[in-house]
Amino acid sequence: MAFLIGLTGSIGMGKSTTAAMFAEQGAAVWDADSAVHRLYSRDGAAVGPVSDLCPAALKDGGIDRAELSRWVQADPDNLSRLENVVHPLVAADREAFLAGTSADVVVLDIPLLFEGGHADQMDLAVVVSAPAELQRERVLARPGMTPEKLDLILSRQMPDAEKRARADVVIGTETLESARRSVVNLMQDIRAGKHARSGSGH
Template sequence: MKRPVVIGLTGSIGMGKSKVASKFRHLGIPVFDADAAVRTVQEPGGLALPAIEKAFPGTTGKAGVDRAKLGAAVFGDPKALKTLERIVHPLVGRLQQQFRRRYRSRKAIVLDIPLLLEGDGWKGVDLIAVASAPFHVQRARVLARPGMTEAKFLNVLKHQMPDSEKRKIADIVIETGRGRLLTFRTVKAIARVAKGTGG
């Protein structure tokens, strides 16, 4: 039995990646959500809690990780961010492997990973799909989020590969700033090709 075609879905903050992922789900393709996996390991009883509390005292409690406190602890501190990544990433990787095993009989799966191209996650995929939109659309989407500021937005961008670079690396670019119909048509085309070559 062949393994499924693995679609690596990525895109910078505010590029509509989550909406693209939901369209893949709508078409019956299983999606691994790396952000959701991070939340899982940080919620009450989560595997990351002891190590996070040890590295960043006072940032966890009965409700799991206090995202505001942890965010403040790593904001603008590359060393602290690296420490957090060393704790969380291996645990998320374990959840991803469980997902791959669970859906190994499918023709295609999607790995929704924000930092797919910044790390080495791209090595484990067959097709790189990048969600992209014009900067003014991206900025408006991000600043509409509760608690988001221009400074936070720019700080996130500093840690992400520029959209222009991602577009160059991508096997396919999914435009999310030109209407939902175009986005859905592109996703359907990717799903059709992936299902035809997998399994």
């Protein structure tokens, strides 16, 4: 049975980069955002049920995320309607990935690891973190990002300090070198049996 790492971190903290470093060390990596992308693509499992909720989002056999985003913002209840449809499909995608991998360590990249109650199912909860100024600098360098948009995103995410407090391991991403060193050391420790399983029954 694979050792399960739940990986999370706020926007701009370097989560995707860190996930790639785990993959370099032989971990199998499942990404919740990529799963949603698959589900929304042409013939994806979410296309039918989501387009039933929001017919305008159906475009070229897939889901138009911009249209779906407008629909979600139009009514406060729409987000929970969407989540009720999509979350079980994402969970099924994750279970299929776990069933199909033979890796000894699996990293589940889940943005809402704590908010969604997923941390309890992991052997280890890992949070990537960087100073707030560096986070802002990274995110504001992205195309189309504004300080207002960033503030809105951050207001919807669990604060970084709270994530760090709830983490089993915090990986600092101030530099690529320090992050990679932390990942290499953590993978060595896990394979040496220095991290006990949580016994969460997966």
